[in-house]
Amino acid sequence: MNETVEQYVQRLRSGEILPALKVRYDGQQYFLEDGFHRLEAAKRCGHETVKVEVSPGTLADMEAEFRAYLTKVREGLKNGH
Secondary structure (H helix, E strand, O other): OOHHHHHHHHHHHOOOOOOOEEEEEOOOOEEEEEOHHHHHHHHHOOOOOOOEEEEEOOHHHHHHHHHHHHHHHHHHHHOOO
16 A cells, blocks of 8 residues: 555544645546545545545646646756755
C-alpha cells in the first residue's frame, strides 16, 4: 500500500477531517486536480462522499497549467534556484 495513502487512512480513522479535494468542471465532466491520495484513502475507509472544491475548467486547462509549471521549475533549476 502506498505510504502516503496509508498515512491518510490512519488520519481518517482517527477522525481527522482532511482538506477538500480540488476538482475542475467543464460543464459536463469533473476532473480531479488535487487529492488523489486522499481520495484513495477515503475509498479504503469506506467513505461514500468527500468534500471537494470545484472550479471551472477543462482537462486541457489543467494540462496547460501543469506544462507551464514544469517549464517554470526547469528554468529555476537551470538558474540555480
